[in-house]
Amino acid sequence: MSDFRSPLTDHLSAFVDLTPADRELLHAAVSRNVHTLAARQDIISDGDRPRAVNVVLEGWAMRYKQLSDGRRQILAFLIPGDLCDANVFILKRMDHSLAALTALRYAEIAQADFEDMMAASPRIAKALWWSELVTVSIQREWTTNIGQRSAYERIAHLFCEIFARQQAMGFAPADSCELPLTQLELGDATGLTSVHVNRTLQQLRKERMIELRGRRLQLLDPERLREVAMFSSSYLHLDRVRTPAR
Amino acid sequence: MSDFRSPLTDHLSAFVDLTPADRELLHAAVSRNVHTLAARQDIISDGDRPRAVNVVLEGWAMRYKQLSDGRRQILAFLIPGDLCDANVFILKRMDHSLAALTALRYAEIAQADFEDMMAASPRIAKALWWSELVTVSIQREWTTNIGQRSAYERIAHLFCEIFARQQAMGFAPADSCELPLTQLELGDATGLTSVHVNRTLQQLRKERMIELRGRRLQLLDPERLREVAMFSSSYLHLDRVRTPAR
DNA sequence: CGAAGGATTGATTAGTCTCAACGCAAGTGG
DNA sequence: CCACTTGCGTTGAGACTAATCAATCCTTCG
Numbered sequence: 001m002s003d004f005r006s007p008l009t010d011h012l013s014a015f016v017d018l019t020p021a022d023r024e025l026l027h028a029a030v031s032r033n034v035h036t037l038a039a040r041q042d043i044i045s046d047g048d049r050p051r052a053v054n055v056v057l058e059g060w061a062m063r064y065k066q067l068s069d070g071r072r073q074i075l076a077f078l079i080p081g082d083l084c085d086a087n088v089f090i091l092k093r094m095d096h097s098l099a100a101l102t103a104l105r106y107a108e109i110a111q112a113d114f115e116d117m118m119a120a121s122p123r124i125a126k127a128l129w130w131s132e133l134v135t136v137s138i139q140r141e142w143t144t145n146i147g148q149r150s151a152y153e154r155i156a157h158l159f160c161e162i163f164a165r166q167q168a169m170g171f172a173p174a175d176s177c178e179l180p181l182t183q184l185e186l187g188d189a190t191g192l193t194s195v196h197v198n199r200t201l202q203q204l205r206k207e208r209m210i211e212l213r214g215r216r217l218q219l220l221d222p223e224r225l226r227e228v229a230m231f232s233s234s235y236l237h238l239d240r241v242r243t244p245a246r
Numbered sequence: 247m248s249d250f251r252s253p254l255t256d257h258l259s260a261f262v263d264l265t266p267a268d269r270e271l272l273h274a275a276v277s278r279n280v281h282t283l284a285a286r287q288d289i290i291s292d293g294d295r296p297r298a299v300n301v302v303l304e305g306w307a308m309r310y311k312q313l314s315d316g317r318r319q320i321l322a323f324l325i326p327g328d329l330c331d332a333n334v335f336i337l338k339r340m341d342h343s344l345a346a347l348t349a350l351r352y353a354e355i356a357q358a359d360f361e362d363m364m365a366a367s368p369r370i371a372k373a374l375w376w377s378e379l380v381t382v383s384i385q386r387e388w389t390t391n392i393g394q395r396s397a398y399e400r401i402a403h404l405f406c407e408i409f410a411r412q413q414a415m416g417f418a419p420a421d422s423c424e425l426p427l428t429q430l431e432l433g434d435a436t437g438l439t440s441v442h443v444n445r446t447l448q449q450l451r452k453e454r455m456i457e458l459r460g461r462r463l464q465l466l467d468p469e470r471l472r473e474v475a476m477f478s479s480s481y482l483h484l485d486r487v488r489t490p491a492r
Numbered sequence: 493c494g495a496a497g498g499a500t501t502g503a504t505t506a507g508t509c510t511c512a513a514c515g516c517a518a519g520t521g522g
Numbered sequence: 523c524c525a526c527t528t529g530c531g532t533t534g535a536g537a538c539t540a541a542t543c544a545a546t547c548c549t550t551c552g
Contacts, residue, residue: 063386065386065387065390067390067394067395067476068476069476071394072394073389073390073393073394075386075389075390087375087379088379090372090375090376090379091376091379091383091483092483092485093480093483095383095386095387095480095481095483096386126336129333129336130336130337133333133334133336133337135382136381136382136385137337137341139382139385139386139389140309140311140321140341140342140385141311141341142389143319143321143385143388143389143392144311144313144319144321146389146392146393146437147319147392147436147437148313148317148318148319148437149313150507151507151508182529182530182531183530183531183532184530190393191392191393191394192508192509193508193509193510194530194531195508195509195510195511195531195532195533196507196508196509198531198532198533199508199532199533201531202532230313230314230315234293234339234341235341237337237338237339237341239338396539396540397539397540428497428498428499429498429499429500430498438540438541439540439541439542440498440499441499441500441501441540441541441542441543442539442540442541444499444500444501445500445501445540446540447499448500
């Protein structure tokens with residue numbers, strides 16, 4: 001029975017085979033200090049001293065930066081299983097904020113627990129670093145997305161990524177996935193206005209590539225979507241390493 | 247006499263106090279395997295298997311991504327002392343490329359040496375992670391820069407960053423620094439065409455904020471430049487302020 | 493001296509933003 | 523249960539930023 005599954009173990013399993021002991025460790029770490037938060041509340045704000053490693057358990061969160069004149073850039077979407085900032089302790093202050101996008105459940109892992117866990121299991125340590133490196137890789141892809149692609153390609157690319165990540169976590173049945181974002185949020189993530197996001201979505205719909213109802217994204221033609229987005233999932237590094245689980 | 251100074255020790259000293267033993271370790275790591283490369287040559291290409299941690303010793307390098315249709319996004323500029331990708335070994339394939347922008351001297355640190363060094367000195371380990379976290383932080387700022395700022399603000403911001411980083415390393419006398427980049431490269435870094443970069447530079451010049459001759463950038467009015475760029479150096483996490491090079 | 497890469501300029505166009513209004517659905521308080 | 527509010531999506535017109543295309547000019551360098 002109890003095999004200690006959690007979003008975190010599922011997330012890390014995309015990269016390494018965890019032993020039952022690993023799972024137990026991770027489960028414990030993620031159970032000690034669980035919080036809930038309403039949508040739109042900050043988990044931690046720009047300028048704060050980092051307290052802990054946060055792990056999303058339920059709901060979506062985001063990383064964002066606000067310019068002095070109010071413009072906001074969303075830097076990342078965090079879905080269940082995602083970690084925020086392994087090793088943030090090293091930095092004295094947050095240079096951006098984390099906030100709940102939906103009602104959120106998340107766990108805080110204290111610095112000491114985090115370090116103990118990495119010391120206790122080389123597999124966990126490796127998986128955590130993998131997760132961290134993937135985060136950076138995604139950030140680079142976002143820079144490229146915003147810097148080089150047109151609005152149309154950009155939204156298509158974001159959708160491919162969001163779908164691929166949820167699929168990797170095993171919670172994307174068939175060709176659809178959750179998308180609990182407003183058009184304003186999509187705009188702040190892609191460097192577009194919500195008005196233009198709206199028109200771009202209409203075009204994607206008209207061309208029968210996507211359907212968007214409620215908080216669900218339906219990919220009607222994933223192949224063509226990936227093509228117009230020039231999407232290749234390699235930057236997500238979803239290649240499993242099979243280390244003999246002992 | 248030999249106090250084992252190198253661009254790498256200078257870089258890491260922006261964050262921690264290194265002991266003489268630390269410096270010696272770092273110096274050794276960076277001396278074992280030094281390469282030179284002509285401008286425009288790849289150090290390592292997208293899709294390659296990561297070999298080693300690279301450290302820039304002389305000249306500038308860049309991190310970039312190329313879309314399938316040829317568009318290129320420059321993701322980062324690397325100056326002497328900068329490390330490329332601590333722990334890349336964990337990933338199987340590069341998801342972007344590294345290339346020399348100018349004639350380049352760089353060192354390769356083998357995986358084993360890198361890990362030994364981190365194990366041998368907690369200060370070095372911490373400093374290396376600091377460096378890694380700052381890299382990510384800069385990447386997030388670039389996303390924000392491209393996503394939210396106008397061409398004018400964007401170029402101004404990039405210049406502020408380039409200047410601040412060189413100043414932190416102690417090789418920016420007064421209000422000027424190196425800028426060995428073509429307008430095309432500036433464009434690929436900021437998501438603009440070289441033509442528009444050219445016009446934006448003219449405006450910055452006309453307004454007496456910068457001067458740009460040869461491969462040098464002169465800040466005529468750093469204060470105002472920072473203001474229009476909405477630049478705050480906090481994301482560089484230069485917690486320790488360097489004393490000017492002697 | 494000629495070639496080549498880079499910078500500059502001009503004219504035109506495309507893509508995205510701005511502003512402003514309106515529609516619709518869900519939630520709230522009386 | 524209705525009137526009101528609020529948040530989000532949609533639409534239109536017009537303005538403006540940045541891209542495109544195409545020369546031309548400079549500089550550097552072999």
